[in-house]
Amino acid sequence: MDTTQDVAAQLRDRLAASPFHASLGLRVEEAVPGVVRLGFDATSEHRNLQGLVHGGVLATLADIAMGLAVRTAIPPGRRHVTIEMTLHFLRPVAPGAIVATGTAVRVGTRIAFAEAGLTDADERLLARASGTYSIVGEGD
Amino acid sequence: MDTTQDVAAQLRDRLAASPFHASLGLRVEEAVPGVVRLGFDATSEHRNLQGLVHGGVLATLADIAMGLAVRTAIPPGRRHVTIEMTLHFLRPVAPGAIVATGTAVRVGTRIAFAEAGLTDADERLLARASGTYSIVGEGD
Amino acid sequence: MDTTQDVAAQLRDRLAASPFHASLGLRVEEAVPGVVRLGFDATSEHRNLQGLVHGGVLATLADIAMGLAVRTAIPPGRRHVTIEMTLHFLRPVAPGAIVATGTAVRVGTRIAFAEAGLTDADERLLARASGTYSIVGEGD
Amino acid sequence: MDTTQDVAAQLRDRLAASPFHASLGLRVEEAVPGVVRLGFDATSEHRNLQGLVHGGVLATLADIAMGLAVRTAIPPGRRHVTIEMTLHFLRPVAPGAIVATGTAVRVGTRIAFAEAGLTDADERLLARASGTYSIVGEGD
Numbered sequence: 001m002d003t004t005q006d007v008a009a010q011l012r013d014r015l016a017a018s019p020f021h022a023s024l025g026l027r028v029e030e031a032v033p034g035v036v037r038l039g040f041d042a043t044s045e046h047r048n049l050q051g052l053v054h055g056g057v058l059a060t061l062a063d064i065a066m067g068l069a070v071r072t073a074i075p076p077g078r079r080h081v082t083i084e085m086t087l088h089f090l091r092p093v094a095p096g097a098i099v100a101t102g103t104a105v106r107v108g109t110r111i112a113f114a115e116a117g118l119t120d121a122d123e124r125l126l127a128r129a130s131g132t133y134s135i136v137g138e139g140d
Numbered sequence: 141m142d143t144t145q146d147v148a149a150q151l152r153d154r155l156a157a158s159p160f161h162a163s164l165g166l167r168v169e170e171a172v173p174g175v176v177r178l179g180f181d182a183t184s185e186h187r188n189l190q191g192l193v194h195g196g197v198l199a200t201l202a203d204i205a206m207g208l209a210v211r212t213a214i215p216p217g218r219r220h221v222t223i224e225m226t227l228h229f230l231r232p233v234a235p236g237a238i239v240a241t242g243t244a245v246r247v248g249t250r251i252a253f254a255e256a257g258l259t260d261a262d263e264r265l266l267a268r269a270s271g272t273y274s275i276v277g278e279g280d
Numbered sequence: 281m282d283t284t285q286d287v288a289a290q291l292r293d294r295l296a297a298s299p300f301h302a303s304l305g306l307r308v309e310e311a312v313p314g315v316v317r318l319g320f321d322a323t324s325e326h327r328n329l330q331g332l333v334h335g336g337v338l339a340t341l342a343d344i345a346m347g348l349a350v351r352t353a354i355p356p357g358r359r360h361v362t363i364e365m366t367l368h369f370l371r372p373v374a375p376g377a378i379v380a381t382g383t384a385v386r387v388g389t390r391i392a393f394a395e396a397g398l399t400d401a402d403e404r405l406l407a408r409a410s411g412t413y414s415i416v417g418e419g420d
Numbered sequence: 421m422d423t424t425q426d427v428a429a430q431l432r433d434r435l436a437a438s439p440f441h442a443s444l445g446l447r448v449e450e451a452v453p454g455v456v457r458l459g460f461d462a463t464s465e466h467r468n469l470q471g472l473v474h475g476g477v478l479a480t481l482a483d484i485a486m487g488l489a490v491r492t493a494i495p496p497g498r499r500h501v502t503i504e505m506t507l508h509f510l511r512p513v514a515p516g517a518i519v520a521t522g523t524a525v526r527v528g529t530r531i532a533f534a535e536a537g538l539t540d541a542d543e544r545l546l547a548r549a550s551g552t553y554s555i556v557g558e559g560d
Binding site for chain 4: 294297298299300301303324325326327328329330334335336337339340341343344359361362363364365366367368369372
């Protein structure tokens with residue numbers, strides 16, 4: 001049994017169960033413990049007034065990629081809560097395919113740190129993000 | 141002629157012209173140069189898997205409130221581009237009414253700084269944000 | 281007995297006991313639970329190559345002001361650990377008197393949030409900061 | 421003539437000319453355009469009250485490593501000004517050798533982005549940082 005496929009399959013189930021995530025049309029392209037790569041197609045409906053993809057959409061992608069990367073690196077029965085997130089917007093982003101790769105940089109018993117990079121179809125870096133997560137019990 | 145009403149009316153026109161902003165259902169509740177207050181109703185479609193409003197939605201609100209606050213404080217013919225944004229999530233956010241207040245903290249000729257606070261109907265602080273903006277010519 | 285004077289006196293004792301803090305020459309100008317105001321004299325030795333006060337010095341001031349503000353707002357027997365800090369540098373800072381005011385924005389049982397503002401002798405805002413703190417037992 | 425040695429030599433000259441930098445005892449261990457690695461020995465004088473290296477010291481190291489990385493990647497006659505910096509403190513840091521590696525992630529004509537990682541003698545990651553820099557003329 002392939003553990004990597006398990007991790008990706010579990011994430012796909014999670015995303016499908018969430019109306020917010022499902023409406024974004026996110027694809028889990030790869031997932032191993034601590035690293036998750038998501039695919040997303042930015043369309044005209046995600047544009048700001050300048051015709052570029054809105055920063056809030058990029059923030060959403062980065063938060064999901066980082067959160068899922070943390071989720072795949074913590075024990076069963078624990079969950080993550082976003083405490084803080086920072087985003088740097090490196091380039092203007094036109095509608096099109098975006099890949100968001102989240103990486104768990106350090107996972108402690110109470111606090112986890114993650115980073116994310118967003119790239120376009122030409123693998124140009126569009127944005128970088130970092131985030132802090134509180135690790136709590138499912139019932140907390 | 142009331143300048144404050146003018147500022148708010150201009151922002152309403154801008155938001156109405158943007159499919160992304162219009163689809164969010166944002167209301168410009170108040171706008172004076174350097175301060176913009178937006179109303180938003182978080183619904184079940186904005187929930188994450190834990191039933192709380194997704195952090196990406198809050199990031200989007202904060203970015204728009206800060207960006208419009210900067211926009212109202214720069215000269216005509218100039219526009220703002222988000223360089224960087226940091227968000228602190230202070231409380232779990234249930235669906236319901238959210239007010240996002242953006243404030244331009246400092247506006248230079250090239251760089252502007254803004255902050256935002258998000259509150260619920262009981263005026264409890266839900267999130268705080270800060271952001272950096274590049275000020276460029278319309279044609280840049 | 282004046283509680284506010286007690287809080288300030290306790291902070292002064294703490295700072296005096298720390299070689300790092302004592303060497304900075306910080307003054308506790310005011311302290312109430314959740315808000316701490318520190319005075320600092322930036323001298324020529326704190327300058328970068330452009331003759332301005334180094335950003336690392338401002339970061340140090342902001343971190344101390346925020347951390348002490350959190351410290352005054354948590355129960356005895358608990359301590360704070362900095363998880364994350366963001367700084368926005370609003371103006372170039374010449375050597376001279378700087379006041380750093382830290383405010384605890386929200387203090388939970390596990391996580392606290394604080395903000396700080398640095399001003400010069402003319403009360404111009406020089407920098408703004410925000411930070412996240414983990415609240416742990418003294419023995420943790 | 422070795423360009424890489426030139427870059428490192430120029431940075432060493434810059435650091436030696438700054439009282440603030442010289443007093444820190446920083447060593448330029450490696451420098452190529454866009455990447456700078458600094459060595460630093462944290463001693464007992466850099467400790468906070470818990471006996472750990474103060475976050476402000478780590479912030480200073482990260483800011484210098486990122487700023488120099490940007491400096492090595494911009495044209496002669498241009499200089500960098502720190503706009504914003506975010507730090508994540510991943511582990512408690514005991515006094516000892518610290519290496520700070522700054523990397524210019526993207527350098528535009530007006531704005532540059534950099535990141536830094538701080539590691540100890542065992543190459544454990546102690547802190548991560550990201551920063552935004554304004555690129556201006558020497559006379560600006």
